[in-house]
Amino acid sequence: MTGVILASFCNVSVGSISKYLKGGTPDVENAIKIARAFNVTLDWLLTGNGPKTWNKSHFQPKPVPTPAPQPELVQTASSVPAQLLDDYVFIPGYSMVSAAAGTGSLNDSETADELYAFRREWAVSDAGIDPERAAIIRVDGDSMEPTLSRGDVILIDRRDTSFSRDAIYVFQWDDGLFVKRIQRATNSCFDVISDNPVYDKKTIHPAELDNFRVVGRVMWAGHRM
Template sequence: MSTTVVDAAFRARLTQVIQSFGSVVTLATVVGVSDNAIYKWLWGRGQPSVGNLVALARAARVSVEWLATGSEPAQGAHAVTRAVEHGDFIFMPRNSIRFSSGRDGILRSEQVVDSIAFRADWVKRALHTESRDLILIEVIGDSMAPTVEDSDLILANLAEPRFRQDGIYLLRHDGGLAVKRIQRRPDGKMLVRSDNPKYEAMVVSNVKIIGRVIWIGGCV
């Protein structure tokens, strides 16, 4: 029996795994192989051994059968699109969110551009949450300036998909995503506003919250 797996369909599934980790470098680090090894598999110039196939499946939280044959859905694929823990660090894929006109705060395109490492103990101690509930986003636009400047990074806690207190939230709005400040008015309605005074606030009865922004970092 062959101890290798390589075909176009496998390379497509491998590409899906790489995208979920954000980069080849991050995946190689977690699996424990070289970047070149993964590139060879991706380009069809090399073949992963059964041992490496198992290591890839464990890292991606998918079944070996799905990775090798595609016969099962990649049930765990979405679990690693946000963060991957390895040793003392959490690798956060950085999602670049670009706004239409660069100003209005609505998501028009999204791309994982790289990964940034955070210390796992800091995430639990300072943010009081689990890495699986976090998404790291590079915000491009000025609607939340000066609180969130162009190219700043934010961490949103996806375990808080509802309003609990006044603050900055990641919202689903107008067919996309937006980073906005939400305040509850005395009449029970929500005031959704930008910190940049150039943009008008909205008063709504309800809002579709994706998560609460719990950390803001400057451009890196």
């Protein structure tokens, strides 16, 4: 494979590829592009250590409501090369927790079994996320189509537990875990809205709030291709 073809395949410049072929080290952005192009992990690409290939599907991000770059799914923060740690934050993922179909839960006793690396510039500076108070879970069901689909992953800001604005939230209601659009209504009520028009709007009255717990606000969603 020539340098020109390799550059096109990885979506980086020919000059950069030429430098790397002579022993240069790619910067973070190009390293991620090369790793994705060849379906290998950043750890293996830069150090030769750790698993070579990803064991999870790639995710194409879509803005809900704020756009974000595609995250890297890693095993542990220690598996990421030291030179990348300053550029990324790591957010725990809960692969066994899903919302929208009305099953599951997310509380402080849950144990994360995945870790997603997001660029610090977006997560902290742009989106204002605190990685220690954030979580990633999966979406089940079709009630939020076309905004959210079954199998999507969503990033939750767990600091926002009071419906501070009209937005998409994850919440516990009785024994179910849901992801819905929440809007303030009259008389201290809240409207629970499914983006899929097949599902009816529901209204939460103050007397029902004892069985209601807000988990957090959805800040980003990744769509499974």
